[in-house]
Amino acid sequence: MLTRNCLSLLLWVLFDGGLLIPLQPQPQQTLATEPTENVINLPGRRSHFQRVKRGWVWNQFFVLEEYMGSEPQYVGKLHSDLDKGEGTVKYTLSGDGAGTVFTIDETTGDIHAIRSLDREEKPFYTLRAQAVDIETRKPLEPESEFIIKVQDINDNEPKFLDGPYVASVPEMSPVGAYVLQVKATDADDPTYGNSARVVYSILQGQPYFSIDPKTGVIRTALPNMDREVKEQYQVLIQAKDMGGQLGGLAGTTIVNITLTDVNDNPPRFPKSIFHLKVPESSPIGSAIGRIRAVDPDFGQNAEIEYNIVPGDGGNLFDIITDEDTQEGVIKLKKPLDFETKKAYTFKVEASNVHLDHRFHSAGPFKDTATVKISVMDVEEPPVFSKPLYTMEVYEDTPVGTIIGAVTAQDLDVGSSSVRYFMDWKSDGDSYFTIDGTEGTIATKELLDRESTAQYNFSIIASKVSNPLLSSKVNILINVLDVNEFPPEISVPYETAVCENAKPGQIIQIVSAADRDLSPAGQQFSFRLSPEAAIKPNFTVRDFRNNTAGIETRRNGYRRRQQEMYFLPVVIEDSSYPVQSSTNTMTIRVCRCDSDGTILSCNVEAIFLPVGLSTGALIAILLCIVILLAIVVLYVALRRQKKKDTLMTSKEDIRDNVIHYDDEGGGEEDTQAFDIGALRNPKVIEDNKIRRDIKPDSLCLPRQRPPVEDNTDIRDFINQRLQENDVDPTAPPYDSLATYAYEGNGSVADSLSSIDSLTTEADQDYDYLTDWGPRFKVLADIFGEEESYNPDKVT
Numbered sequence: 047m048l049t050r051n052c053l054s055l056l057l058w059v060l061f062d063g064g065l066l067i068p069l070q071p072q073p074q075q076t077l078a079t080e081p082t083e084n085v086i087n088l089p090g091r092r093s094h095f096q097r098v099k100r101g102w103v104w105n106q107f108f109v110l111e112e113y114m115g116s117e118p119q120y121v122g123k124l125h126s127d128l129d130k131g132e133g134t135v136k137y138t139l140s141g142d143g144a145g146t147v148f149t150i151d152e153t154t155g156d157i158h159a160i161r162s163l164d165r166e167e168k169p170f171y172t173l174r175a176q177a178v179d180i181e182t183r184k185p186l187e188p189e190s191e192f193i194i195k196v197q198d199i200n201d202n203e204p205k206f207l208d209g210p211y212v213a214s215v216p217e218m219s220p221v222g223a224y225v226l227q228v229k230a231t232d233a234d235d236p237t238y239g240n241s242a243r244v245v246y247s248i249l250q251g252q253p254y255f256s257i258d259p260k261t262g263v264i265r266t267a268l269p270n271m272d273r274e275v276k277e278q279y280q281v282l283i284q285a286k287d288m289g290g291q292l293g294g295l296a297g298t299t300i301v302n303i304t305l306t307d308v309n310d311n312p313p314r315f316p317k318s319i320f321h322l323k324v325p326e327s328s329p330i331g332s333a334i335g336r337i338r339a340v341d342p343d344f345g346q347n348a349e350i351e352y353n354i355v356p357g358d359g360g361n362l363f364d365i366i367t368d369e370d371t372q373e374g375v376i377k378l379k380k381p382l383d384f385e386t387k388k389a390y391t392f393k394v395e396a397s398n399v400h401l402d403h404r405f406h407s408a409g410p411f412k413d414t415a416t417v418k419i420s421v422m423d424v425e426e427p428p429v430f431s432k433p434l435y436t437m438e439v440y441e442d443t444p445v446g447t448i449i450g451a452v453t454a455q456d457l458d459v460g461s462s463s464v465r466y467f468m469d470w471k472s473d474g475d476s477y478f479t480i481d482g483t484e485g486t487i488a489t490k491e492l493l494d495r496e497s498t499a500q501y502n503f504s505i506i507a508s509k510v511s512n513p514l515l516s517s518k519v520n521i522l523i524n525v526l527d528v529n530e531f532p533p534e535i536s537v538p539y540e541t542a543v544c545e546n547a548k549p550g551q552i553i554q555i556v557s558a559a560d561r562d563l564s565p566a567g568q569q570f571s572f573r574l575s576p577e578a579a580i581k582p583n584f585t586v587r588d589f590r591n592n593t594a595g596i597e598t599r600r601n602g603y604r605r606r607q608q609e610m611y612f613l614p615v616v617i618e619d620s621s622y623p624v625q626s627s628t629n630t631m632t633i634r635v636c637r638c639d640s641d642g643t644i645l646s647c648n649v650e651a652i653f654l655p656v657g658l659s660t661g662a663l664i665a666i667l668l669c670i671v672i673l674l675a676i677v678v679l680y681v682a683l684r685r686q687k688k689k690d691t692l693m694t695s696k697e698d699i700r701d702n703v704i705h706y707d708d709e710g711g712g713e714e715d716t717q718a719f720d721i722g723a724l725r726n727p728k729v730i731e732d733n734k735i736r737r738d739i740k741p742d743s744l745c746l747p748r749q750r751p752p753v754e755d756n757t758d759i760r761d762f763i764n765q766r767l768q769e770n771d772v773d774p775t776a777p778p779y780d781s782l783a784t785y786a787y788e789g790n791g792s793v794a795d796s797l798s799s800i801d802s803l804t805t806e807a808d809q810d811y812d813y814l815t816d817w818g819p820r821f822k823v824l825a826d827i828f829g830e831e832e833s834y835n836p837d838k839v840t
Contacts, residue, residue: 107157107194111165112201121148121194124155126177128186136180141173141191148173148194157194165196166233198235200295204244204285206230209299215266217273217305218405225255225264230285230297245290249298251281259290264301273305274342309347309402312411313339319416320394322376326384327424331377334363338373339396339413346400348372355393355414363419365394376417384423385457391418427515428454428464428507435505435519437487440526441495449478451486452519454507462511469518472503478523480505487521495525496561529621533560533570535629542647543584544638545605547598552587553633554596558617560625568592568619575614575628584613584633596631605635 107122129135139150139157148171150157176189206228213226234241246262248255256267264281281301288294315337322335341348352365352374362380367373374394397412405411430452437450456462466485468475477491478501485507501523508516536559543553558570572586572594583603587595596613611633618626636647646660814825 107192108197109159109163109194111163111196111199113159113162118149118158118160121157121159124150124157124175126155126187128177129155134180135186136178138176138178139173140176142168142171144173147171150175163196164201165198165235166202168196169235170195198238198241200234200239200241200288202233202241203295204230204232204287204297206283206285206297206299209301211299211301212304213264213301214304214306216308218270218308218310219266221266221269223266225266225303226301228257228262228264228283228285228299228301230262230299232287234287240288240291240294242287243289244285244287247284247286247290249282249284251279251301251303254279255281255303257283264303271305272310273307273344274311277305279303279305307344307347308405309343309398309400309411310405311342312409312413313341313348313350313396313398314413315339315396315415317415319418322417322419323422324378324382324419325422325424326382327426328378328382330379330381333375333377334419335376335417336368336373337376337394337415337417338371339415341372341398343398347398347402349399350374350396351399353395353397355395357392362390363392376419382421383457384421388421389419390421391416393417423458425458425512425515426456427517428456428509430454430507430517430519433519434522436522436524438524438526439489439493441493441528442530443489443493445490445492446488448486448488449523451484452480452505452507452521453485454517454519456509462509464507465510465513466505466507469504469506475503477501478503487523493525495527496531498525500524527562529562529619529623529625531561532625532627533558533568533617533619534627535559535615535617535631539631541596541631541633542636542644543598543603543611543633544642544644545603545635546638546640546642547600547603549598549601551598552595553584553598554631555593556596556615556631557593560619562619562621562625568621570620571618573616575616578614583611586613586615596633603635605637608635610634 109119109121113119124137126135126137133153136152137150137155138152139145139148147159147161147163148157149160171194172191173194174189174191177186178184179186208229211226211228215223215225228246230244230246232242232244236242245259246257247259248257252267254266254268254271255264257264262283262285264283279302281303282298283301284296284298286294286296316339320335320337324334328334337352339350339352341350350367350372352367354363354365362378362382364377364379365374366377368375374396376394393414393416395412395414401411431454432452435450435452439447439449443449452466454464454466456464465482466480467482468478468480477489477493478487479490480487485505487505501521503521504518505521506516506518508514536557539554539556541554547553556572558572560568560570562568570592572588574582574586583598583600585597585599587597589595594615613631613633615629615631616626617629618624634647636644638644811825811828814821814828817825
């Protein structure tokens with residue numbers, strides 16, 4: 047390092063350009079001598095511009111990583127050509143790590159690293175240097191950048207970032223088969239020395255595997271490695287830097303290698319003969335035993351298929367493979383019978399499903415074993431001679447008639463007798479019965495085919511020695527038909543004939559139906575009844591296919607003479623005994639056009655003489671219906687309007703004014719008028735005393751009580767309030783009752799004639815003169831009457 051700095055100082059003297067230059071990318075340990083020019087104003091010189099040489103020239107500095115010395119590590123020296131050694135120039139340093147990692151002597155420009163550096167943490171530092179005048183603190187040169195690189199040492203071992211590894215290779219692979227490639231990473235500088243050059247080697251796992259020292263590719267080193275012998279291998283791989291030389295750092299990783307299976311082993315039966323015992327009562331389809339062949343392979347290479355080799359007894363059994371256990375499950379295809387055959391022998395072959403053609407030369411991938419089955423005797427229920435019994439019986443057969451029999455036998459050694467009985471769960475118990483010993487079936491009720499055409503029930507046969515052992519069989523009884531119903535016309539027909547019909551014209555096709563059922567099918571015949579065959583208007587033509595046609599015999603029909611014709615048709619069947627019926631058909635005469643299309647068959651003929659067509663009649667009827675509807679609507683609206691008016695006048699009391707030709711009773715008349723009648727006159731009771739007319743029984747001479755005996759106005763109001771509270775005719779809402787009562791002591795007294803004296807002679811009208819000018823005319827009128835009255839005593 048000191049030699050390099052001395053060389054730099056020598057170059058500075060030779061080129062008179064200074065030590066430092068602006069930073070340019072350069073190869074390591076080379077000088078940067080490319081000249082540049084700057085135009086600046088130097089202190090103390092003329093103010094005009096002049097060309098000067100570049101002020102800074104330096105090398106690319108290097109510092110050693112992981113420096114462990116006691117003194118700060120010297121990095122380099124900065125110097126300016128304006129520095130005359132007089133101490134007037136100050137050097138400053140800024141940028142990455144300035145002051146914390148790197149320091150500079152402000153006077154000499156020496157740079158030191160004050161702590162240990164790690165290239166893997168930061169490979170280089172970019173700093174800026176500047177020369178400043180101490181007195182003026184102004185820069186003497188422009189600020190320039192330079193780099194301090196951290197020089198690498200071998201302080202990092204190779205590392206397997208993806209380890210540990212898991213790999214697999216098929217068993218029986220040849221030598222050199224690819225297994226896996228591993229890779230180690232060294233954090234040291236790969237461009238400097240051999241610190242990052244890695245070499246791979248195997249520390250554990252030989253001689254089975256090998257590794258390429260440069261690429262790290264692992265391959266097989268032995269041929270025909272067998273998974274069934276050893277399946278898992280653990281290989282220890284080492285990566286060493288410095289090219290594997292002594293002193294290099296090393297790292298290791300583990301590679302777990304698995305040999306995958308190939309189908310290189312055929313299945314093998316552990317023994318050549320398998321013995322099985324099967325009860326003869328085993329149901330069809332049940333598993334009666336299991337055998338197994340062993341295959342050391344794994345997965346689908348160990349899947350085995352079992353087959354029965356054709357031979358003795360093989361057709362009674364079947365074998366399938368259990369997917370979970372790879373066992374051969376033997377199943378029963380047909381029933382076994384100890385009394386018929388007691389043992390069966392056959393061979394079973396086991397073979398692989400998925401074959402590998404590379405190993406066919408090793409031999410056939412299958413094996414064969416013998417299976418011997420011994421049938422065990424089991425006490426069995428009786429066996430019917432047929433699986434299903436079908437019988438026939440005619441309907442209406444007498445009760446107790448035997449229609450058939452069933453037979454069941456006990457096939458076991460020392461056979462037992464059999465007893466028969468009906469299955470109570472079936473519906474045949476109500477109509478049939480069976481003999482418990484003989485097995486004969488007889489009718490129990492009269493049968494009707496039209497009600498039930500077929501009966502299906504079960505019969506049970508059990509051993510007398512062991513009633514728990516029983517068997518069941520189905521009985522199917524068909525009820526045969528007896529010809530007891532006559533044929534009839536299948537559907538009612540609406541037959542019509544035109545007035546202009548010609549003789550021999552078919553106007554209707556009819557068919558028949560019979561409730562009886564004949565096995566060979568029914569054949570019906572049609573003809574006219576004997577009474578209708580004399581001068582018939584119509585006849586019947588039998589088509590011999592269970593249909594017939596109604597044929598006209600006249601040349602035209604007149605509806606005015608006869609509107610309907612009744613045609614009796616006789617229908618016979620072909621069964622025995624022959625049954626027949628007479629069916630009356632109604633034929634209506636209709637008006638038709640020239641093509642035979644029916645125009646009308648109703649009462650229109652009544653209007654035809656008037657000359658009115660069908661359209662005209664319809665129009666007239668429509669007009670009449672419309673007029674009637676208008677009249678009915680008008681009357682309904684009138685009634686509704688009148689009803690609404692009446693209801694309004696009766697119900698809406700607020701819109702009515704009730705007039706009374708009554709002058710009232712004056713200020714003291716409290717019973718002259720009841721305002722409750724204005725509120726609800728509809729509910730006034732007839733037996734209630736009217737307060738606006740004084741009753742005859744109360745027409746007494748009114749005597750004026752003294753002022754001190756008059757009822758107080760408060761008592762009067764309370765009395766009226768109580769009357770309204772208990773009045774059932776009062777409205778159901780709050781109302782204001784007004785009473786024209788002036789109280790006792792009125793000067794005018796009451797002007798009502800209701801409480802007046804009974805005779806005019808008892809009245810004194812002199813007080814009218816005291817009422818003033820307004821009552822003068824009234825006083826004069828009554829005064830004259832008083833003076834004119836001859837009965838008055840003066």
